[in-house]
Amino acid sequence: MSSPACNVDPKTAELWDKGHYQYDVISTRTLGYFMYLLSDGMLFATLFAAYGVLSYQHSYFGGPTPADFVKPWYTFVQTMALFLSVLAYGFGMNALKHKNKSGVISGLLAAFVLGVLFLMLDIHDMTHLASLGISVATSGGMSAFIVLTQVHATHIFFGLIWILVMMAQVMIKGFTTEVVGRLLTLRMFWHLQAIIWVFVYVFVYLWGYMS
Amino acid sequence: MSHGHDDPTLHPEVQISTSRGYFLGFAISSILMLVATFLVTSHAVPPFGLLMVISACAGIAIMAQIYFLLHIDISEHNIWNTVALVLFIPLFLITIGLTWWMFSQLYLHTMIMPGMPGMMH
Numbered sequence: 001m002s003s004p005a006c007n008v009d010p011k012t013a014e015l016w017d018k019g020h021y022q023y024d025v026i027s028t029r030t031l032g033y034f035m036y037l038l039s040d041g042m043l044f045a046t047l048f049a050a051y052g053v054l055s056y057q058h059s060y061f062g063g064p065t066p067a068d069f070v071k072p073w074y075t076f077v078q079t080m081a082l083f084l085s086v087l088a089y090g091f092g093m094n095a096l097k098h099k100n101k102s103g104v105i106s107g108l109l110a111a112f113v114l115g116v117l118f119l120m121l122d123i124h125d126m127t128h129l130a131s132l133g134i135s136v137a138t139s140g141g142m143s144a145f146i147v148l149t150q151v152h153a154t155h156i157f158f159g160l161i162w163i164l165v166m167m168a169q170v171m172i173k174g175f176t177t178e179v180v181g182r183l184l185t186l187r188m189f190w191h192l193q194a195i196i197w198v199f200v201y202v203f204v205y206l207w208g209y210m211s
Numbered sequence: 212m213s214h215g216h217d218d219p220t221l222h223p224e225v226q227i228s229t230s231r232g233y234f235l236g237f238a239i240s241s242i243l244m245l246v247a248t249f250l251v252t253s254h255a256v257p258p259f260g261l262l263m264v265i266s267a268c269a270g271i272a273i274m275a276q277i278y279f280l281l282h283i284d285i286s287e288h289n290i291w292n293t294v295a296l297v298l299f300i301p302l303f304l305i306t307i308g309l310t311w312w313m314f315s316q317l318y319l320h321t322m323i324m325p326g327m328p329g330m331m332h
Contacts, residue, residue, distance in 0.1 A: 097226055
């Protein structure tokens with residue numbers, strides 16, 4: 001056994017191993033992305049806190065309150081659209097387990113269509129509010145209501161773009177480590193939107209309706 | 212942990228998906244949201260009790276979704292996600308709880324509202 005230093009030619013020596021030795025690329029990325037999602041959850045926590053302190057009677061400045069315009073069954077349809085979209089994405093990820101490319105594509109497509117339905121219902125709701133003359137400038141309570149619900153809708157909007165990108169990547173690149181890792185992070189993102197929506201639906205829409 | 216290098220679809224986080232789990236998460240949370248919506252629109256329960264019931268519906272739906280959709284459990288591959296979530300929960304509670312408490316005390320002591328009892332939702 002000779003001393004390794006004598007045998008290494010410094011001109012050709014590879015100092016760094018370019019491979020991912022003993023290192024799980026996908027798990028590292030999904031854990032990092034989960035940390036990001038939790039800090040995104042902190043953003044929602046601050047918005048929920050703002051809604052909590054701005055949903056007193058005096059917060060509405062004598063103007064309209066959510067009880068005046070929230071239609072629970074309309075928003076329930078929105079809830080179902082989002083839950084079904086999340087379910088379709090889950091079925092797509094089950095197809096990924098079996099390397100079923102058309103299954104993944106159809107799962108993503110169904111998730112996209114249902115997500116668009118959710119967003120259209122939200123936009124219709126917001127234009128209805130605008131037609132009643134309600135905007136973020138109406139009162140502190142309405143600011144908190146609109147900003148919280150529309151920040152969630154913005155997440156859905158960017159998630160829909162991401163779903164389209166992933167459909168293209170699955171078709172063009174196939175199931176590479178990068179593409180599979182991104183499908184997993186998008187799964188976390190999309191499923192977290194359903195979890196946050198439960199809070200928005202119950203504590204903003206339903207509670208606002210009964211207040 | 213060098214699994215899944217050759218074929219990323221064999222990675223445990225891919226293999227953890229089951230249609231049954233996703234369907235259960237969907238069904239449980241949908242039924243609970245249906246119950247909450249029905250109770251709120253039918254006005255069958257007094258407001259405070261109603262708030263408790265719909266909060267319970269939300270809590271159970273959230274737990275079902277966290278378990279079945281995000282796969283938060285104590286398995287080898289997800290334990291660190293679970294640890295991160297558990298460490299974040301106090302931050303969520305402190306952010307919302309302390310803010311709400313501070314402002315409710317502020318409103319109370321500055322008498323911002325005529326007729327204090329009506330201030331509570």
